Amino acid sequence: MRRVIDRVRSESAAHRCVFTGGDPVMPYDNHLEAALRHATEVGFETNLHTNGLLLSERYDGLRDYVTVYSLAVDGPDPGTADWFRGQGYFERFRSNVEFLAADQRRLAFNTFTTASSVQDLPRLAQLVAGTAGRTDVEYWLISQYRPIGRASTRKAEIYGFGRDAFIRAVDEVRAMVGEVAVYAQPTREPQDPYPFRVWVLADGTVTADLGSVAAPRNEVLGDLLTDGFEPLVRRAFALREQAQLKGIA
Structure with a gap:
């Protein structure tokens, strides 16, 4: 930790x-x-x-x-x-x-x-x-x-x-x-995106809120101790952008 x-x-x-x-x-x-x-x-x-x-x-x-x-x-x-x-x-x-x-x-x-x-x-x-x-x-x-x-x-x-x-x-x-x-x-509708948040678990696992409030779980990005923190955050931003583009499409 x-x-x-x-x-x-x-x-x-x-x-x-x-x-x-x-x-x-x-x-x-x-x-x-x-x-x-x-x-x-x-x-x-x-x-x-x-x-x-x-x-x-x-x-x-x-x-x-x-x-x-x-x-x-x-x-x-x-x-x-x-x-x-x-x-x-x-x-x-x-x-x-x-x-x-x-x-x-x-x-x-x-x-x-x-x-x-x-x-x-x-x-x-x-x-x-x-x-x-x-x-x-x-x-x-x-x-x-x-x-x-x-x-x-x-x-x-x-x-x-x-x-x-x-x-x-x-x-x-x-x-x-x-x-x-x-x-x-305030509340969000099911299709609304979460605020962009990256979570760091005590064991080093990094997840992110990428989808809507109806998403079943957070996206697991990787292990901070082996992958580094900055690269995982950059990956989160990229995945977030992809999810938003899909929503627009």
Whole structure:
């Protein structure tokens, strides 16, 4: 994993590593602490994406090597937040915010919305603003969840609200959180392309989002440790261009 990090560092202009998963803080033998430490040592900022369920248990080993703790919260109270993530989630989230803010850690928040919960964004904005008054909050990412490939009548009732309505709802809360950057991620249609993203797995495998949101899986580009990082990224760009040309044709 250190070799993977070194290769990305030497063959890209990236300045931050985002550690995500699944949830990297869950109880896997994934050497997360060693990876965060090494990424910091070679000059990266680090962003840890986590639901926070086991954050306090691993915090001592992570603390000095995380630039931003990105926490998931989907509603301003247990009734909404626990619906998405399970009973007791909201209380654990509040506990994590309390100890991270007390330790003056930099935070960020990720939120998924439904047709119902999007109406609660103003109350959630108050929570974000209150946290920003105690410690640095870098951003708030709000997404319009859409279960591509798993459609059903029930899910259409839950998630079926328009893109324009979502964007309006997000725009209405921007001024409520002061200097915190707010990013809106509206839903895409099945034929829409993903944003161009290259993923580096811990074992060196490199994949990329090349197709539409209906694509069954990412394209596997190769092994960073044997093929190099830059050539794989260049291949990703070429494949992305081919996919777009096919779409036009």
